Structures are given as C-alpha cells and as structure tokens.
Amino acid sequence: MKFWEIGKRNLKEIYRNPVLLGFLLGMPLAFMLVFCAAAGGGQASPIALGIVDEDRSQDSSAFIQNLGGIEAIELNEPIYSEKSQAQEDLEDGRISLYLLIPSGFEEATRAQQAINLELFYKEADPMIGLQLKLIIEAVGSEFLGVAPPLNVELKGTESKIKNLAVNFYFPGIAVFGLMILISTAAEIIAGDREKGFLARMFTTPARPWDFILAYSLPFIPVLIVSTLIYLGVGMALGLTVVGNLGYAFLIFFLIGLCSIGIGMIVGSLVKSESQAGVSWIFIVPMAMISGAWFSVERMPSAIKSVAGVLPFIHAIDASRAVLNGSSFSAIILDLYWLAGWTVVLFVTGIILFRRTMVS
Amino acid sequence: MNAVQTFKLTREFDSLVAVNGIDLEIKKGELFSLLGPNGAGKTTTIRMLCCLLKPTKGTASILGYDVIKTPFAVKRLIGVSPQDTILSERLNCWENLALIGKVHGLSSKEVKRRSKELLETMGLMERSKDQVRKFSGGMKRRLNIAMALVSDPQVLFLDEPTLGLDPQARRAIWEYIAELKGKKTILLTTHYMEEADFLSDRIGIIDEGRVVALGTSQELKTNLFEMHSMVVSTENLTAEVIADLLSKYSRLEKVKGRLKIYHKDLNFKEIVDYLHSRGVTVYSAALEQPTLEDVFIQITGKKLRD
Ligand SMILES: Nc1ncnc2c1ncn2[C@@H]1O[C@H](COP(=O)(O)OP(=O)(O)O)[C@@H](O)[C@H]1O
Ligand SMILES: [Mg+2]
Numbered sequence: 001m002k003f004w005e006i007g008k009r010n011l012k013e014i015y016r017n018p019v020l021l022g023f024l025l026g027m028p029l030a031f032m033l034v035f036c037a038a039a040g041g042g043q044a045s046p047i048a049l050g051i052v053d054e055d056r057s058q059d060s061s062a063f064i065q066n067l068g069g070i071e072a073i074e075l076n077e078p079i080y081s082e083k084s085q086a087q088e089d090l091e092d093g094r095i096s097l098y099l100l101i102p103s104g105f106e107e108a109t110r111a112q113q114a115i116n117l118e119l120f121y122k123e124a125d126p127m128i129g130l131q132l133k134l135i136i137e138a139v140g141s142e143f144l145g146v147a148p149p150l151n152v153e154l155k156g157t158e159s160k161i162k163n164l165a166v167n168f169y170f171p172g173i174a175v176f177g178l179m180i181l182i183s184t185a186a187e188i189i190a191g192d193r194e195k196g197f198l199a200r201m202f203t204t205p206a207r208p209w210d211f212i213l214a215y216s217l218p219f220i221p222v223l224i225v226s227t228l229i230y231l232g233v234g235m236a237l238g239l240t241v242v243g244n245l246g247y248a249f250l251i252f253f254l255i256g257l258c259s260i261g262i263g264m265i266v267g268s269l270v271k272s273e274s275q276a277g278v279s280w281i282f283i284v285p286m287a288m289i290s291g292a293w294f295s296v297e298r299m300p301s302a303i304k305s306v307a308g309v310l311p312f313i314h315a316i317d318a319s320r321a322v323l324n325g326s327s328f329s330a331i332i333l334d335l336y337w338l339a340g341w342t343v344v345l346f347v348t349g350i351i352l353f354r355r356t357m358v359s
Numbered sequence: 360m361n362a363v364q365t366f367k368l369t370r371e372f373d374s375l376v377a378v379n380g381i382d383l384e385i386k387k388g389e390l391f392s393l394l395g396p397n398g399a400g401k402t403t404t405i406r407m408l409c410c411l412l413k414p415t416k417g418t419a420s421i422l423g424y425d426v427i428k429t430p431f432a433v434k435r436l437i438g439v440s441p442q443d444t445i446l447s448e449r450l451n452c453w454e455n456l457a458l459i460g461k462v463h464g465l466s467s468k469e470v471k472r473r474s475k476e477l478l479e480t481m482g483l484m485e486r487s488k489d490q491v492r493k494f495s496g497g498m499k500r501r502l503n504i505a506m507a508l509v510s511d512p513q514v515l516f517l518d519e520p521t522l523g524l525d526p527q528a529r530r531a532i533w534e535y536i537a538e539l540k541g542k543k544t545i546l547l548t549t550h551y552m553e554e555a556d557f558l559s560d561r562i563g564i565i566d567e568g569r570v571v572a573l574g575t576s577q578e579l580k581t582n583l584f585e586m587h588s589m590v591v592s593t594e595n596l597t598a599e600v601i602a603d604l605l606s607k608y609s610r611l612e613k614v615k616g617r618l619k620i621y622h623k624d625l626n627f628k629e630i631v632d633y634l635h636s637r638g639v640t641v642y643s644a645a646l647e648q649p650t651l652e653d654v655f656i657q658i659t660g661k662k663l664r665d
Contacts, residue, residue, distance in 0.1 A: 005461040009447050009454070016449040016490070200445040203409040204462045204510075205434045358413050358430070 003210040006201065007217030014188070014218045024184065028177050028226040029233065035173045036237035039165045050076040050098030052086045057106035064101070066139055072164045090120060097121035099136060161324065166238040171319040172292035174230040175312055178256045179287055181219060181226075183279035185263025189215050190276040193267075193356070208354035212346060215267065216260050223256035242325035251322065251331070254338035255315035261345025268352035291316050311341040360423050362387045362514050362544035363408065367417035370403050377403040379568035380417065385561075387422075388541050392555040393548040394651065395565035396661070401548035402442050404565075405518045408546070409439050421514055435463070438512030442519045442548075444503045448492035452483050452502055455491060456509045463510035470509065477505040480535055497528045504532065508539075515539070517547040521554060533557055552651035562651070566659045580649045586610075586657060587625045588649065591618050592642040593634065600637050619647075 014020055049067070053060050068075040076095050080086040086098040100118040108115045117136065161167050192198050201211070227249055235241060241248070266279045289296060289303055290312030296304055307313045318334035363385040370378040378400040385391045393401045406412040408419055410430035418425055424432040446455055453474055460470035478484045481501040491499060504520055520536065521529040536558055539545060549555050555562045556576050564572040564579070572579055586609065596618065605611055610621040620630065627646055634641050656662060 002462045005458055009450060009458050012454065013447055013449050196441065196443055196445045197447065199411055200439070200441055201462070202411055203434060203437065203439040204459060205431055205464070206462050207431070210462075358410060 002204075002206045003213035003217070006206060006210060006214035010188070010214055011218040011221075024222045025225060025229070027180065028229040031173065031177045032230055032233035032237070035169070036166065036234065036239075039163075039169050039238070047072060048074050048076055048096050050080060050086045050089060050095040052080040052083050052098055052100045054081070054083070054103040055101050055105035056081070056103075059106040059109050060101050063105075063139075067099075067136065070139065070161075072161070087120070161240045161242060163238045163240065166234070167240055167324060168320070170230075170234050170239050171316045171323065172290070174227070174234070174252060174319070175255055175290065175315050176287050176292040177226065177230060178223070178252060179259050179283050179292075179312070181223065181256060181259040182263045182266065182283055183276065185215065185219055185260050186266035186270065186276040186279045187273050188218075189264065189267025190270045191273040193270075194272040198356075202357050208350045208357060212264050212350045212353055215264060216257075216346075219256075219260045219263075223253060223260070227252040227256065239323070241323050243322040244328070247322045247328060247331060248319050251315050251319040251335065251338065254335065254342060255311060257342045258311045258315075258338065258345055261342060261349055264349030265345065265352055268349060268356055286310060286312055289313075311338050314338055360387075361385060361420075362389070362422055363391075363419070363546055365404075365408075365417065365419040368404065368407060368414055368419050369416035370400075370407055370412060371415045376568050378407070378414075381565075381568075381570050383563060383570065385544060385546060387544050390536075390540050390545045390547065390558055390560045392559040392562045393546070393565050393570075394550065394552060394555040394562050394655070395548075396550055399550075399565045400568040401550075401565060402518055403568075405439075405442075405516050405546070405548060409437060409516060410434060436513050438507040438510055438515045440504045440507035440515075440517045440520055442522065444496075444499045446491045446499055446502060446506075449490050451490055452478055452487040452505075455502060456506060459506045460509040463512075465510060473509050473511065474505075477508055481505050482531070497524050500524055501528070501532065504535075513544065515543050515545045517545060519548055519550070521549070521551065529554075552655070556651055564651075564655060564658060566655075566661075571658050572654065576651065579651065579654050586621045586623060586649070586653070588619055588621045588647045588653065589625050589627065589630060589644065590614070590647055591620070591630070591634070591644040592616070593618060594640040594642070596639055597637075600634070600639060603637075 014024070051064055051067070053064060064075070064079060067073055076089075076098075080089075080098070083100060086095070086100075089095050090098060098120050100120065102116065102118075105115060107113075119136065189198075198211070206214075230252065231239070231241075231245065231248065262282060263279065266276060266282065270276050270278060287293060289299065289307040290310065291307070292312065296307050296313060299307070314334040314337045318331040318338075322331055361384045363383060365381050365383045368378055368381045368383075369376070381400075381404060383391070393399075393404065395401055403412065407414050408421065408426060410426050410433055413427065418427050420426065421433045422436055424436070426433050447458065450458070453471075456474040456477065457467075457470050460473065461467070465473070475484075478487050481504070483498060483501060483505070486494065486498065491502060494502070500521070500523070504517065507515060507517065517536070521532050524532070533554065536545065536547070540558075540560070547555075547558065559576060561573065561575055562579060563570045601611065604620065608620050608622040608625075612619040612621070625646060627644065631641055631644055652662070
C-alpha cells in the first residue's frame with residue numbers, strides 16, 4: 001500500500017493549498033456558469049423545418065405531429081408531398097432545412113426495421129442540421145420505441161429537451177473542462193520532480209506504479225466533484241437530462257481518468273513545472289478534433305479518423321446521446337473504448353515514469 | 360561482507376568526470392566521511408549509492424546488493440538525508456515521518472514510536488503538529504535527518520547533514536550522529552573538516568572525483584602529512600629575513616599578520632634564535648598540530664573552502 005501513503009501525502013499537499021484547491025473546483029463552476037449564461041440564457045428561437053412526406057400514411061403523419069409538438073421546431077405548413085418543392089424552398093431560403101420521410105416508413109416501423117430519414121440543409125449552415133438531427137433522432141427513438149398501435153400512445157408526446165443548444169454543447173464543454181486535468185496533473189508531478197521530492201522518494205522502495213497511482217489519487221475526488229458541478233450547474237441552468245444520469249456520470253468519469261492518465265504521461269516526460277505547460281500542445285488540438293468546439297463531421301477524413309481513435313469524441317457523443325435519451329446499449333462500445341484508453345494510458349504512464357527513476 | 364563497497368565507481372556528465380573510479384570499503388557499523396570541497400563529487404557518489412544515478416562505469420553494492428542490478432533490494436536497506444532539505448511543506452512533522460516510515464513498510468504503531476523518539480531527540484516535539492513550511496532552516500534540516508532515520512535503516516547516507524546550520528545546531532546534530540556510531544553504518548559527506556574530524560571512524564578525502572587520501576583522522580595527520588608548521592607573531596620583519604627563511608624552509612604563509620612556516624622537521628629554538636639574531640621581535644611562537652585542512656592543502660594544493 002505504498003501508493004496509498006504517497007497518495008495521502010499528495011492529497012494533503014493539494015487540499016491544504018487553498019489557491020490550488022480553489023482553481024481545481026472553481027474552474028468547473030466558472031466554466032459552467034459562463035457556458036450556461038452564453039448558451040442557455042435566452043430561449044432559443046425555433047428552427048423552421050420543412051417536411052416531405054412521401055409515405056403519406058397514418059404513422060408518418062403521427063410522427064410529423066410529434067415533431068410539431070417540440071418547442072424548438074416550427075413546422076413549415078403545408079407538408080410537402082414532393083421533394084423538389086422542398087428543395088426549391090430551401091434554396092430560396094424559405095425554410096432552413098427539411099426532413100424526408102420516405103415511402104415505406106409505416107411498413108418499416110410496423111415491421112420494426114431500420115428507417116433512414118434524410119435531413120437536407122444548406123451546406124453553409126451545418127450546425128443547424130446537426131442540432132436538429134439529434135432532436136429528430138431522439139423523437140424518432142421515442143416514437144419507434146413504443147409498441148403499436150402508435151396513434152393512441154403518441155398523442156401529445158413532447159420532446160423533453162428544453163434547450164437544444166445547451167444539450168448540444170454541454171457534453172463538449174464538460175469534456176473540455178475535464179481535459180484541463182491533463183495539465184493540472186502534469187504540473188503536480190513535474191513540480192514535485194523539480195522540488196526534488198520525487199528523487200527523495202526514489203530512495204525508498206516505492207515502485208513506479210505506486211507513484212502513478214499516488215499522483216492520480218488526489219484527482220479522483222476532484223474529478224467526481226467537477227463532474228457533479230458540471231451536471232448539477234448544467235441541469236440547474238438549462239440542461240435537460242432525458243436519459244440515465246448515471247451513465248452520463250460514468251462517461252465523464254472515464255474521460256476524466258483518461259485525462260489524468262495523459263497528465264501522468266506528460267508529467268513523466270517533463271522536468272519542471274513550467275515545462276508542464278506543453279500539456280496544452282496536446283489539449284488544444286485534441287479538443288479541436290474532439291467535437292468539443294466544432295463538429296468533426298466536415299473535417300478531412302484523415303483528421304476524422306484520428307478523432308475517432310482518440311477517446312474524447314467518444315465521450316462527447318456518448319454522453320450527448322445518453323443525456324438525450326439513448327439507452328445503455330447505444331453507448332456500450334464508447335464505454336469500452338474509454339475504458340480501454342484508460343488502461344493503455346496508465347500503463348504507458350507507468351512505463352514512462354519508471355524510466356525517470358534513475359538517470 | 361562490507362556494508363558499502365564500490366568498484367571503480369565512475370560517473371561522467373558529458374565531458375565532466377564527476378566521480379572518477381572510486382574504490383571504497385565501509386564496514387558494518389563504521390562511520391565513514393567523505394571530506395572534500397564543493398564540486399568534488401560527494402553528492403554524485405551518494406546519488407549512485409542510492410540508485411538515483413546510474414554509474415557510467417563500475418558499480419557498488421550495499422550489504423551485498425548491487426545498486427544497478429537490484430536497486431529495490433538496496434532501497435529497502437538505506438536511509439537518506441539529501442543535501443537539499445526536501446520535505447512536504449504542507450505536512451506536519453509526524454506526517455512527513457510517517458510517509459517515509461510507511462513507504463518502508465513500518466506499521467503505524469512502529470512509525471509513531473520511532474517518530475516520537477526522533478522528534479524528541481531532534482528537539483522538534485513542540486512544533487511537531489505545525490506544517491513544516493513555517494519552520495526555520497535549522498528545524499527543517501533536523502527533520503530532514505530524522506526522515507532518513509525513521510525507517511531504522513541499516514545503512515545511512517547523510518549528505519552534508521549540517522550544511523548551513525549555526526554552530527549550536529550543528530553540535531546538537533553531531534552529538535546525535537555520534538550516538539548512532541556502531542549501531543548503524545553511516546556514510547557522511549561534508550566539507551567541514553571539524554565535522555569529519557569529530558565524527559568519523561575513517562575519512563576519505565575526495566577531490567575532483569577521486570579519493571586522494573584515506574584513513575583515520577590521526578593517520579591522515581601523522582602518516583600522510585609530512586609537513587609540520589609553526590606560527591610566529593613578530594614585528595619588524597624585513598623582506599631580507601623572509602627571503603632567507605624561504606631558502607631554508609619549504610613554505611611560508613602570512614596569516615593575519617602572523618607568519619606560518621612549513622617544513623618537514625621544524626626546530627622551535629632554532630627558528631626563534633635565528634629571528635632574534637636578525638633583530639626581529641618575537642611576540643609569540645608555537646609549533647602547530649596539523650589539521651585536516653592542512654592535510655587537504657598538502658594533498659591537493661588547494662583550500663577546502665574558498
Ligand atoms: N546532473 C548533473 N549534470 C551535470 N553535471 C553535474 C550534475 N550533477 C553534478 N554535476 C557536476 O559534478 C561535479 C560534482 O558535483 P557534486 O557531486 O554535486 O559535488 P559535491 O557534492 O562534492 O559538492 C560538479 O562539477 C557538478 O557541477
Ligand atoms: Mg554535494
């Protein structure tokens with residue numbers, strides 16, 4: 001239990017330092033307050049959605065009615081029956097985007113088959129399409145998840161999401177906030193290396209993994225509290241949690257562990273606290289291609305595949321899906337991916353740290 | 360088996376040879392001092408023995424365990440007081456001691472018992488519950504040494520244990536270290552010759568990475584030191600007399616208005632009579648016991664402290 005002894009020391013060194021503690025816990029709070037003020041303050045104006053109903057069935061109109069019940073969406077009347085009309089109106093700017101319900105929709109829903117709905121939007125305005133895609137998916141899964149006969153059950157169904165923008169951006173903001181743990185964790189290790197504390201401890205029988213665990217330990221409470229702050233303040237100021245909050249917490253916890261793991265790696269590579277600033281060389285590009293700030297959909301395929309390998313986009317997509325109502329099975333692969341990264345990062349951290357124990 | 364043994368222990372930093380083929384044998388229970396000026400290679404030697412630095416050539420063993428091949432076996436046996444005081448600033452004395460004690464595998468009870476003993480000996484009990492960042496340099500230094508001892512190690516490395524302490528605090532630490540003599544094997548480094556003189560069973564004089572002399576304090580002063588010296592306090596010493604003295608004796612030095620004469624054999628009466636015959640007034644004159652400083656100057660041609 002050597003790691004526990006060193007970990008306790010690290011905990012005390014951090015928690016008895018009011019400035020550091022203030023930063024660690026104040027940062028998520030400030031982050032969330034500013035974000036919610038910016039994204040959630042005003043009521044978002046509804047998006048004008050055109051609909052092309054090629055199916056013209058009972059189910060398709062029920063579904064359209066459902067969509068119409070959502071505050072964030074303003075249905076364009078009348079419903080188009082031809083795609084070409086809708087396309088014309090889109091190009092002329094009379095509608096921002098339109099949804100195509102293909103013929104065979106009813107058949108497919110009744111047979112519980114996969115359905116492809118196409119959402120057309122102006123290339124110049126991709127964000128709006130992305131936002132709406134999520135809503136339609138959420139409504140769609142609610143809609144399709146109900147066993148037939150649909151018409152009775154679905155009456156008056158409303159999306160539970162109060163503010164689209166908050167729900168859309170929240171996961172990215174929270175994950176970016178947790179990414180900052182990379183730099184904090186790296187700085188704590190590098191600072192102790194600079195002060196000679198690590199060298200002092202290297203004359204004791206403590207092993208490399210004892211150190212990696214000991215330096216991760218104090219960040220676990222920080223991680224839990226920050227995640228609670230993100231979710232709590234987010235919910236108080238406009239985030240709607242449709243799905244399971246516990247899964248969302250689990251996803252944030254895992255991505256937080258990944259960040260701490262990267263911090264351990266950076267902390268093993270640098271010699272001083274000031275050098276630990278190089279963490280930002282990792283944080284900023286990784287955040288850029290994680291979907292935290294901008295959508296990755298339209299980035300070059302090479303960058304997209306790098307983004308897909310990294311854990312962050314998985315955390316953002318999965319937590320967004322879960323918050324918007326997806327089931328556990330929809331995010332299980334993302335969870336495996338995050339857990340796998342956590343293991344890989346910590347093992348790498350231990351290997352790199354071991355090399356610094358003798359020079 | 361020796362407690363500490365080095366085999367042509369060498370460490371280079373790029374082109375600088377900090378430690379140059381040192382062979383040391385320190386017996387169990389012995390207190391051995393490495394005496395040398397700043398930059399001689401003392402800390403580098405200790406760091407290699409603690410498994411912090413890899414020797415570029417040669418190796419060393421602690422109680423038979425090789426420092427390169429079996430570092431963790433070595434680390435279980437040693438206690439280290441680093442040259443720079445390294446404490447966890449926001450922990451109190453008890454917590455600092457418990458950290459090292461428990462990482463060495465001591466039980467809470469044992470840690471408490473040993474900490475209490477050490478805090479009392481080191482005179483830190485009164486402030487033991489304060490965070491150490493509020494401590495004076497001397498108090499930190501004492502805790503630094505206590506941390507090396509808390510795990511009850513068989514081999515103790517003390518790198519300049521009294522560096523920068525006032526004479527009173529220094530003496531208190533000397534007394535404590537002297538009490539450990541015979542119970543622990545201690546390797547101490549210092550650039551204070553009084554410290555080496557007072558504490559050591561044997562002394563190794565180290566300069567520019569090499570051990571240039573080895574022995575008990577007495578052996579170093581008598582066997583290795585060929586020169587004797589005499590100090591005379593005079594008035595109206597002329598350049599002519601000085602030139603004359605220089606031709607007869609090996610070395611002359613002027614220290615604070617006094618004249619120091621070095622030679623293999625010195626005859627007190629002969630010198631005083633000679634000075635009188637040249638009309639020089641002699642206020643005082645005395646033959647000197649050589650000090651380790653003299654030994655050091657003799658061997659290396661330079662002073663321990665600048
Ligand atoms: N990490 C290092 N890198 C480069 N040179 C070093 C390093 N550590 C020590 N030295 C050099 O090695 C020599 C011996 O240093 P050191 O062992 O600290 O001496 P001492 O402890 O006797 O004062 C010095 O010239 C010092 O500058
Ligand atoms: Mg030194």
